[in-house]
Amino acid sequence: MAKDVLRVLAWPGYADPDVVHDFERRYQVSVEVTFVDSDEALWARMHAAGGPRFDVVAANTAEMQRYHAAGLLLPLNPSLIPNLQRQLPRFRDRAGIPGLQQQGKLYAVPYTYSTMGIIYDKRQFARPPDSMNVLWDPRYRHKVLDFNSGPHNFSFAALASGIAQPFRLDAAQQAAMVKRLIDLRRNVLTYYNLPEEATELFIRHKVAVMFGNYGTQQLNSLRQAGADVGYAIPREGVLAWLDCWAMTRAARQPQLAQQWINYMLEPSVSALLPTRQGLANTLSASADLPSGARVLWLQPVENANRREALWQKIYSGDLPGSF
Amino acid sequence: MRSGLLFKLALLLAIFGILSSGITGYYAYTANRAMLVSATQSDLLTAARGVNRRMVQWEDEAADDTLLLSRLVQVQVVINQRNGSEARRARDELAQAFAAMLALHPEYLQVRLIGTADNGLELVRVDSRSGLTARVDGGDLQEKGHFPYVFETLALPAGQIYQSSIEVNHERSSHDAEGGPA
Secondary structure, three states: OOOOEEEEEEOOOOOOHHHHHHHHHHHOOEEEEEEOOOHHHHHHHHOOOOOOOOOEEEEEHHHHHHHHHOOOEEOOOHHHOHHHHHOOHHHHOHHHOOOOEEOOEEOOEEEEEEEEOEEEEHHHOOOOOOOHHHHHOHHHOOOEEEEOOHHHHHHHHHHHOOOOOOOOOOHHHHHHHHHHHHHHHHHOOEEEOOHHHHHHHHHHOOOOEEEOOOHHHHHHHHHHOOOOEEEEOOOOOEEEEEEEEEEEOOOOOHHHHHHHHHHHOOHHHHOHHHHHHOOEEOOOOOOOOOOOOOEEEOOOOOOHHHHHHHHHHHHHOOOHHHO | OHHHHHHHHHHHHHHHHHHHHHHHHHHHHHHHHHHHHHHHHHHHHHHHHHHHHHHHHHHHHHHHHHHHHHOOHHHHHHHHOOOOHHHHHHHHHHHHHHHHHHHHOOOOOEEEEEOOOOOOEEEEEEEEEOOEEEEEOHHHOOEOOOOHHHHHHHOOOOOOOOOOOOOEOOOOOOOOOOOOEO
16 A cells, blocks of 8 residues: 655755655655745745645745635644654744734744844954944944845844834835935945855955854854854844645644644754754754743835835845935 | 467567567667766766856956955945045046946846945946946945945955845845846
8 A cells, every 4th residue: 555645845954855764664655855045936836737746845924824814724733743752942922023924823833043142253242242233333334244134134123123013014114214324235245145155345445343144154154264253142132934844725634734744843853954054944043042032023114115126226236305 | 279379479578579679779879878877967068068168257356356446446436535536537427337347248137336424325336237338327326334245344354245146136225136046
């Protein structure tokens, strides 16, 4: 008799061969894993003609909201996922993380995350910086690095400005953030796209502080390159992505799909995230995130195209009067 | 019996014949393919060397043109006097020189003089698109201090040329070179 097949759509590092093999042996099934390397590729796979051809999918909370809105997900039964009890209180507060629940039903289970904190050169700071506003500090003029991204830069500029809803900016707030981001442009050395690019610039130009879009993974790469760097979570709060597991509407065996999600939360499986990927898991506390810190899990922004268009003008060097 | 033997012998001979011609054909095919691949590789290598030589030549020429423009007397006037009629005249004359350079070199998309003050504000800028030149001025000028071609150049001794890495340009403006090479 042919074995049941579970079809998994995930990011590299979320379903390593040894992990998959153990699951196959335990449940006497066969697992097909398809990897994607961008949110766009994930979206395309989930929107293939005829619907998704996967039982379970891993994506961040913002994407999960889009998938739910498009009717692509099935609700989960928490009693089939007993390992939810093992998660840290922060991740058990499902109502507190937009994208996990819809109409009181559980749709996504947190799996791994990364904050986007501040990375600083310990030799240039007597005390760790404690505010996002350090990026605008004229004492570090041309010693600051920022990530080249419209949506994130608007969100953290809003955080730094004390705006309560950084993902939902009205027109006046957007205009105010344009001014703030022009001020930031005048204070940075430059913008980076890739983590290795940031590492090279940080060391070669003796950078003091940067917005760590790639979080602790970036911190590790800087340390390996010999930089004496620290990681700070700003008091205003920190942006963070949170990848979750969900079951698609194409799931052929909901019980098996939820067994997979439960298996991903086994301590031995989740423990591989920090050791192999340099990512945090949802079971054990991370030294880089104090338990009381305010975390803003990424959400869809009010108008991503508008933010991107404004960002292109800011990045290109437009003067304040031309917006 | 005899006819049966003859038939078997004929069949065997035919198989040998087919086999030998097959093997000969196969060897001829692989040998030809290897020769073709080798000839094509050699052609490609020659072409790549040619392109490389031309690229180096273009880079040298562009560097010479940049040095020439940077030594125009108007550059000093524009840098040292930001306002006033003399500075304005010098900027206009530089813009004319830049436009003349772009007209001579359709492969250039832009010639700019960027200052170190005011966050790397462009002082004179002329863009070229499809053989037409257009001056960008006033509020359309942009601050470029955060781009490597500005801050890396400033770290060089006077008279040296900074060559950016070749990539797709993502800067945008009113007459832009966006999407083209930079």
